[in-house]
Amino acid sequence: MSNTITFTIDGVEVTGQPGQTIMEAADAAGIYIPRLCALEELSPHGSCRVCTVMVNGRPQAACTQPIADGMVVENDTEQILAIRRDIIDMLFVEGNHFCMFCEKSGNCELQALAYRFGIAAPRFPYLFPKRDIDATHPDIFIDRNRCILCGRCVRASRDIDGKNVFEFVGRGFEKRVAVNAEANLADTDAAATDEAVNVCPTGALLKKRVGYAVPVGQRKYDHKPIGSEIEKK
Amino acid sequence: MSETLESAIRDISQACGNDRSRMMDIVEAVQAKYGCVSGEAMDLIAKQVSTHRVEVESVVSFYAFLSEQPKGKVVIRLCDDIIDEMKGSESVAEAFKQELGIDFGETTPDGVITLEKTPCIGMCDQAPAALINNEIITYLSSDLAREIVRKLKKNPDPKKLVGRLGDGNNASHLVHSMVHNNIRLAGEVIFSEMAPGAGLKNALALNPQEVIRDVKTARLRGRGGAGFPTGMKWDFTRQATGDKKYVLCNADEGEPGTFKDRVILTEKSDLMFEGMAIAGYAIGADTGIVYLRGEYAYLRPLLEDVLARRRNDNLLGNDVMGKKGFNFDIRIQMGAGAYICGEETALISSCEGLRGDPKNRPPFPAQKGYLGCPTVVNNVETFCKVARILEHGPGWFAKMGSEGSSGTKLLSISGDCAKPGVYEVPFGIKVREVLDLCDAEDTAAVQVGGPSGQMIGMNQFGDSICYEHLATGGSVMVFNSTRDVLTIARKFMEFFVEESCGFCTPCRVGNVLLKEKLDDIIEGKGKSGDLDYLESLGATIKAASRCGLGQTSPNPILTTIKNFRSVYEAKIAAGKVEEGFQPTFDIHAALQTAEGIAGRKSVHA
Numbered sequence: 001m002s003n004t005i006t007f008t009i010d011g012v013e014v015t016g017q018p019g020q021t022i023m024e025a026a027d028a029a030g031i032y033i034p035r036l037c038a039l040e041e042l043s044p045h046g047s048c049r050v051c052t053v054m055v056n057g058r059p060q061a062a063c064t065q066p067i068a069d070g071m072v073v074e075n076d077t078e079q080i081l082a083i084r085r086d087i088i089d090m091l092f093v094e095g096n097h098f099c100m101f102c103e104k105s106g107n108c109e110l111q112a113l114a115y116r117f118g119i120a121a122p123r124f125p126y127l128f129p130k131r132d133i134d135a136t137h138p139d140i141f142i143d144r145n146r147c148i149l150c151g152r153c154v155r156a157s158r159d160i161d162g163k164n165v166f167e168f169v170g171r172g173f174e175k176r177v178a179v180n181a182e183a184n185l186a187d188t189d190a191a192a193t194d195e196a197v198n199v200c201p202t203g204a205l206l207k208k209r210v211g212y213a214v215p216v217g218q219r220k221y222d223h224k225p226i227g228s229e230i231e232k233k
Numbered sequence: 234m235s236e237t238l239e240s241a242i243r244d245i246s247q248a249c250g251n252d253r254s255r256m257m258d259i260v261e262a263v264q265a266k267y268g269c270v271s272g273e274a275m276d277l278i279a280k281q282v283s284t285h286r287v288e289v290e291s292v293v294s295f296y297a298f299l300s301e302q303p304k305g306k307v308v309i310r311l312c313d314d315i316i317d318e319m320k321g322s323e324s325v326a327e328a329f330k331q332e333l334g335i336d337f338g339e340t341t342p343d344g345v346i347t348l349e350k351t352p353c354i355g356m357c358d359q360a361p362a363a364l365i366n367n368e369i370i371t372y373l374s375s376d377l378a379r380e381i382v383r384k385l386k387k388n389p390d391p392k393k394l395v396g397r398l399g400d401g402n403n404a405s406h407l408v409h410s411m412v413h414n415n416i417r418l419a420g421e422v423i424f425s426e427m428a429p430g431a432g433l434k435n436a437l438a439l440n441p442q443e444v445i446r447d448v449k450t451a452r453l454r455g456r457g458g459a460g461f462p463t464g465m466k467w468d469f470t471r472q473a474t475g476d477k478k479y480v481l482c483n484a485d486e487g488e489p490g491t492f493k494d495r496v497i498l499t500e501k502s503d504l505m506f507e508g509m510a511i512a513g514y515a516i517g518a519d520t521g522i523v524y525l526r527g528e529y530a531y532l533r534p535l536l537e538d539v540l541a542r543r544r545n546d547n548l549l550g551n552d553v554m555g556k557k558g559f560n561f562d563i564r565i566q567m568g569a570g571a572y573i574c575g576e577e578t579a580l581i582s583s584c585e586g587l588r589g590d591p592k593n594r595p596p597f598p599a600q601k602g603y604l605g606c607p608t609v610v611n612n613v614e615t616f617c618k619v620a621r622i623l624e625h626g627p628g629w630f631a632k633m634g635s636e637g638s639s640g641t642k643l644l645s646i647s648g649d650c651a652k653p654g655v656y657e658v659p660f661g662i663k664v665r666e667v668l669d670l671c672d673a674e675d676t677a678a679v680q681v682g683g684p685s686g687q688m689i690g691m692n693q694f695g696d697s698i699c700y701e702h703l704a705t706g707g708s709v710m711v712f713n714s715t716r717d718v719l720t721i722a723r724k725f726m727e728f729f730v731e732e733s734c735g736f737c738t739p740c741r742v743g744n745v746l747l748k749e750k751l752d753d754i755i756e757g758k759g760k761s762g763d764l765d766y767l768e769s770l771g772a773t774i775k776a777a778s779r780c781g782l783g784q785t786s787p788n789p790i791l792t793t794i795k796n797f798r799s800v801y802e803a804k805i806a807a808g809k810v811e812e813g814f815q816p817t818f819d820i821h822a823a824l825q826t827a828e829g830i831a832g833r834k835s836v837h838a
Contacts, residue, residue, distance in 0.1 A: 044593070046593045046737070046779060047736050047737050047738070047779070048737070048738050049737050049738050049739055049777040049778070049779065050738075052776070052777045059776040059777060061593075061779070064593045065595075066595060082769075082773070083773050083776055083777050086739075086743075086769075086770065086773040086777075087738050087739060087773070087777060090738050090739065090742035090743060090746070091738060091742070093742070093746075094738075094741070094742045124746050124770075125746070125749065127742075127745065127746075127749075148738075149735070149738075149741070164285040164287065164288065165287075166287070167285070167287040167288055167290070167291045168291055168588070168735075169287070169290050169291050169294040169295075170294045170295070170735070171294070171295050171571070171573075171588070171589075171733070171734050171735045172730060172731065172732070172733040172734065172735040172741060173730065173733070173735065173741060173742070173745050174735070175734075175735030175736075175741065178287055178290060178291070178294075179287060180285045180286055180287040181286070181287075182272050
């Protein structure tokens, strides 16, 4: 018994293993905590803050916060939902997202989260940043307009592909994902088979020529909301 | 040319042991030598320290004092904070622009002089001020700015610009600077006479646990702003497992309006180093690092000299003061213009040669800090206090100050007062008493704790400065009734937008949104509901941001709404159009980009 940790999420008792994060324990228990930068196969990043929960009354990121005995976690409260809605809104207005023209539509986690939260339009004004695209690589396409700076590609390239093709440069609102070359992805050793290309939650990093292989209407989130794969457990 | 760059970078990297974690030293050296860290240089550095070029770019692009594009041999950085603005920095800015014939962010065509603005350089008590390479020029005027440019055009050596020298160690040959200490009130903890080694000797007579006990008994809390109990922090670090432990000193004083650490570093660094050695003994560390903000590079020769003397006197080195087995030494790590690096985990990142991104907590630095080892990070002033506590005893210290805030605090007071400068006061002092001390008249608002603190009005001048009421890392900015609190709040928001590391969404995006709405209100485009919008957005940023920057960055807006609500309401009411619609969209401004691209004006513009 000493090897399990018991805590609650919205009053529901959850058990987990020492060393687990709130998100890992919640996933195992079939409780969905929304997220964008977190991905099971990657080390936690804690940057998007969509997974913010209240832990004993204090806001924490569920993806990085370890569980502890007796912890009281609030996940589905008005206060938390309002924070998450604001963050999702921020990610939309920060970039240039045009779902209706985007080949990732239906498979996009940002879009799916917005649907799950019932967001029809962001409450913040669009910031219309000037961002660039990089189509130099024969098989991979970067559209920074759709990048939400979650760092999944950075981590996957470094930790899984062992290539360090991507890294953040600049700071603040000017922060962006750069490639390991003077300017162009074509000058790196990135390949379409890289895990880094698969993990992008939005349409910022895409494989060329396969965008519509799965038709709209049959895509991942076309019928079931994001998170239902965890809640089904 | 390329060959010389290659050999220079090889030498620089080798001098740093080709160590990836010494990246800051490497890129700073390259920047100093070549005026930039070019793409070619990044490739070479990456090869030399076995990393990737984009990792080097990641670091270079993070810090304001590093650049990929070439900068002039001389870089003029005019301090751009609210106090400097109040003291006339705008006319100084105009003078620089006219005399140089360039705008801010540009370099003269001959490539000699670059003109920039920079956030608070820690000289609010002698504003307007500028940093010209490593030299500090104080009390600027438009005439002086013109004279500076003329001199630089003849001889681009900023050292020659230093005029009448300041007081104390500022006048020493090691510092040789115009900076004045402006110590207005010297209290007994920091500014009394010290005999180097007095506190350390007492500490070494105790065992490490007893040293920590004394720090706890003194009820010392961190002087950087957050106020964490120092003894507890040390205890955690002492108990953490790890063969190697570190003591880091946060000398990255960047909160606008704070300059008290500058004065300690100038006059009392001995006390600070002594406190670090005591910390090293208490937690079991043999290495200390002072993270010195890039703006204070002019103090480095003096600090190195004090370190050398302390080594010579066996106050550092092996078997310190004859204590067998206690080895401790200190090195200085330069910052490069990033406010966020004053956040303790960002400071650690920077010391590790990374971008100044804060780290996820847990693990806390006490468990896993610098290079993954248990680490104590304390402020300059905190270490000084430690040295005194060990010198005079915890009881002596604890009887000063107030119930929950023992001891004294250094305040950096600036703005609308006759005597700006550094004051050592007991905690618990009332704002009104502080205003009397600095001869402030007609005061309407006081910013306590810098932009991340709070703006208070007259009804709170009876409140006391301490951790329980008005907390401050040292910054106290005084504003008289002619100042506009909204303009001040906007200046502070610009600062946070500029200094956010961009790692987490709420801080990166939210602060931009806050600032834009405040801009609207100031420009007379405010509408009812805007204050609710600002408050709810501010609450999200505070709750969801990852580090202290984002958790406090909405304060300029939130505390002015709370304490000066009528100013906002009046501004919003004044902007209201009697009847009909209020323009929130400016079509001419919106068309400007397109007109620029098309190369012609709109027909109906």
